[in-house]
Amino acid sequence: MSSLFLTPDRSKSKKAPLGGSKQASACVAWGHFPLDHAPLSDEAAYALIDRPTDQLLAPAGALRDKGHGEAVSFSKKVFIPLTQLCRDVCHYCTFAQTPRKMPAPYLSIEQAVEIARRGAQAQCKEALFTLGDKPELRYAAAREALDAMGYDSTISYLVDVCKAVFEETGLIPHVNPGLLGREDLDRLRAVSISQGIMLESASERLCEPGGAHYGSPDKLPAARLETLRLAGEAGVPFTTGILIGIGETRRERIDSLLALRRLHRRHGHIQEIIIQNFRPKPGTQMAKTEPPSLEEHVWTIAAARLIFGAEMNIQAPPNLQPEALKQLIDAGINDWGGVSPVTPDHVNPEAPWPHLNALAEATKRAGKTLVERLALYPGYVRRMQQWVDPKFHTRVLQATDGQGLAYAGEWTAGSQVPPPSNALLWTGKTARSPQAVGELGSILRRAQAGRALGEAEIARLFRAHGSEFAAVCKAADEIRAAVNGDTVRFVVNRNINYTNICSYRCQFCAFAKGRGAEDLRGKPYDLPLDEIQRRVLEAWERGATEVCMQGGIHPSYTGHTYMEICETVKQVVPEMHIHAFSPLEIWQGAQTLGMPLKEYLQRLKQSGLSTLPGTAAEILDDEIRAVICADKVSTGQWMEVMRTAHAVGLKSTATIMFGHIEGYEHWARHLLLIRELQAETGGVTEFVPLPFVHMESPIYRKGRARRGPTFREALLMHAVGRLALHPHVPNIQASWVKMGEAGVEACLNAGANDLGGTLMNETISRSAGASHGQEMTAPRMEALLRSMGRVPRQRSTLYEDVPEAIQLRAREARAPIQPLQPLMRKHVKREKDVSLA
Structure with missing residues (x-):
């Protein structure tokens, strides 16, 4: 030696x-x-x-x-x-x-x-x-x-x-x-x-x-x-x-x-x-x-x-x-x-x-x-x-969180396990008001001033624990109070997942049904157009102003299929807002017709499409996408769809699905891309954190993923999302399906100002093992928000006021008729060069 x-x-x-x-x-x-x-x-x-x-x-x-x-x-x-x-x-x-x-x-x-x-x-x-x-x-x-x-x-x-x-x-x-x-x-x-x-x-x-x-x-x-x-x-x-x-x-x-x-x-x-x-x-x-x-x-x-x-x-x-x-x-x-x-x-x-x-x-x-x-x-x-x-x-x-520390607590996204009491104490109305000092304090001050943070600074916010965690939540909530006040908005809508048949192999998805070993519980379905219409009519009668429609990438679907679905909705309820089709579906639809994205999105708009859900984002980092959704759109392609949609006048949400294999640096990169997109186009209506629901997810069942974010991490995604996207994105949404009622209350004290939709028929999270129900009615949502000391307000998809008559229908709605499954439709094969005129 x-x-x-x-x-x-x-x-x-x-x-x-x-x-x-x-x-x-x-x-x-x-x-x-x-x-x-x-x-x-x-x-x-x-x-x-x-x-x-x-x-x-x-x-x-x-x-x-x-x-x-x-x-x-x-x-x-x-x-x-x-x-x-x-x-x-x-x-x-x-x-x-x-x-x-x-x-x-x-x-x-x-x-x-x-x-x-x-x-x-x-x-x-x-x-x-x-x-x-x-x-x-x-x-x-x-x-x-x-x-x-x-x-x-x-x-x-x-x-x-x-x-x-x-x-x-x-x-x-x-x-x-x-x-x-x-x-x-x-x-x-x-x-x-x-x-x-x-x-x-x-x-x-x-x-x-x-x-x-x-x-x-x-x-x-x-x-x-x-x-x-x-x-x-x-x-x-x-x-x-x-x-x-x-x-x-x-x-x-x-x-x-x-x-x-x-x-x-x-x-x-x-x-x-x-x-x-x-x-x-x-x-x-x-x-x-x-x-x-x-x-x-x-x-x-x-x-x-x-x-x-x-x-x-x-x-x-x-x-x-x-x-x-x-x-x-x-x-x-x-x-x-x-x-x-x-x-x-x-x-x-x-x-x-x-x-x-x-x-x-x-x-x-x-x-x-x-x-x-x-x-x-x-x-x-x-x-x-x-x-x-x-x-x-x-x-x-399965024993660690996104930082690499031991997974704290028993709470997981979508479960009935209550959140840890210490996290609720840090974010409650009676919580202490910690003042962040040093590096963290400097980062928070820059974020509150609307200045762009760097990747390392955003990742640092996600590493906050204890009083630092409370300081991050407090700083985010101060922005929420300044931008949104105490009003919490929600939309009465219905999810219509028109097919669960999918030719893609996303490793996290328990909803899609395809061929081979990825299949999980449940049977495949592909809703006939008249069933879609029945659900749209029922939603309208129950006070819905929006139908949110996404599905698997059915091997028989072409760009025509998505236009046909939009036209089908408008035939029965012309006033219904169609919030539909992930960037993956848009990309696939344009590809099947050999049509440029801009032209295809304009055709969809003409068919009745109103806004896009910014899903299929998962984590906007190709290192992660190569593992969890290798055959899906790349980060660049997702951004291209969104930029093009905004350019033709179609606004969208922006999501992140987090807590599986990625780390805090990937979360930071994702947020920076959303900020960049919004600063360029102004087309994002809200940022929607979607905690990974692990129970039935294939990647978790195969032992290749964590069990979702901890409750601390889930709250921080809402808080850091508010801080990193300020002042460009005004609305941060909390998912009651994934966070539960106690969870969304904590989110509303950590920068969130929106509860999303009532949903009526939520199936994607439930397929993955979530157990918070398929619907939260407007009266229940209003009562929950009032109990939190917040002012509930029903909104449209574009954050406009909803006529009182429609709100009254939502408050008096009877329970929805449960859909019959499986239902299958037949598809007509069309050539790529068929005229769309």
Whole structure:
């Protein structure tokens, strides 16, 4: 192992004594640190050694806030001590035992699974395997136990235990087995989501007689750094860190941190840096050694943050400084590590884990919000294809949100599960009025002034938690109040999905019926024209001013079909507003006739088409579309249809269907395209967030998608949509079908001002598993809005007032006649060149 991995370049350190270079010295002395993504140079890092702790706190905290906002994370885990035998004799350790003190050298697979099962019942997601380093090389009892079980090494046994725990409980293994070669790293990568080894210290001096690591061959810095290097080559997300107070100097701590930074810069595999404080334990050689002071701990955390920069995860275990959690946060940590509601900390048994409610409260008192993560940090979750064995992909996807944190709460779009109470508190009328500061405050002020935000700024808004989340919702609601007042509008309409037969293979769609394995429940249908007319007439009698019509892409449909449907509606109710045909249907219709988009849209308008639903957008990013709807219109084609429709005088809505495989950066790109479109054409009437309903979706059932957005994310889409699209899009709509009544109330306190349509026959969301009903009548909608203290107003599709006589029909409407299905129509084949005159 090259000395490059042990200490920084000594020539540099000699040139930078405690005062460092003039530039670095001045920088540190005045507390001026770079707050972009460029961390300190090696020279500037050594200049920290003599700097007072209080000079480091503000810049370290600012860097942490830049990279992680208000969130401080933890992993809910169980601790599985597979063996406490170890060939090392670290002078501070009580974890390692001798065979005579243990009932058996190893836990059995059944014992490990039972511990994990208790963790699963407590909603843990991580199984942390901790074990001594290669005990079979020291103890005959370990060798004999492995032989009896049919294994040649502790690592071989660990591989099988990890498999059993994951397969039987769903808990995802993280392993800390000590020094590893490349072959063992690869074997463990296949059965664990992440691995770890504490460097503890890069000081070889501590391995000499009298040092804390004397007699412990696996604590040689070169050996541990070699394991870290090999882990990087193997593409293993890795946890590491340093242990302070075991006899090292500040300079040696900087040596250690810089050695780790060099490895991470080369491979990008270090997930977190743990700054752990030594605690003396009775019965050890270091029992009477003074522990490091809190100030030393805080200084080291701040130095680590400044050395690694904004993005790195810096952790301190909360059970080792239980009275100083605020100080640890102020120093720059953004993570508490693994916390178990089930098992003790076997490495520090004298220090019980804090109760999670108490930890959340302590984190809140420090001005931050506790959030749950997996053993795999969010940045690696978002790049699973690179970092994680495929067998874990489904479990990770279905356990995480769009940021890569653990999915919070039980609420899902379209379900009857009530929203989490904390999110409702943040957005209610009696909620606190938080004032956003720093970067977030600057972003919100620019948005409220109507200035365009960048992709990174919009993505930052989506990462808001706790009081930051409340501040985003509040800022959006202030715009809503200024633009729309307390009036909430809705349209009385009827959905007519004229066919569910579709030749496309959108991976998220549970509505369409076609050939092959994509088919789900329900039978195919294709409504005859007289059935469409019957439903239109019934809707008109019930006070509807709009029919919203979309369907599958039937293989027999041509551009003529869509014109014929419009003409059919107008024949029976000329006054009915036809809100119909997604950009995909428009594109397909024009293609079948070989007609330019503009000409085809003009023909549809002549046939009676009034406005377009801006659906088929899903996520306007071709990276995502290639996965969820590869044969659908591209982002550019969707935008082309919308621009052309607006140019011929057809206004439209704009939608986003979110919460499946995409991330916050994709949401930001989508919003920027909608803003660009509206600034250019002015043709968008409202923005409609559509949370992904996962239950019956093919992509979810195949294990390739998340379970929709969390409630926090769903609210933020309405709030951030308002902020990012201001002042161009005046209306933000909340879907009662997907959000439920409590959900739409929260949305109306987070920037939304519209409840969309009464629907009468909603089938697409229900096909995917939504359970909020097929209709919300006008009286019910009005009563709901009045109970919220809002002013309900029935509107037309184009946000015009509706005559009182029609409103009266809507209020007195009887229940609709349920349509008969399946119904099929026959299609007349037409040639592309048939005259449309």
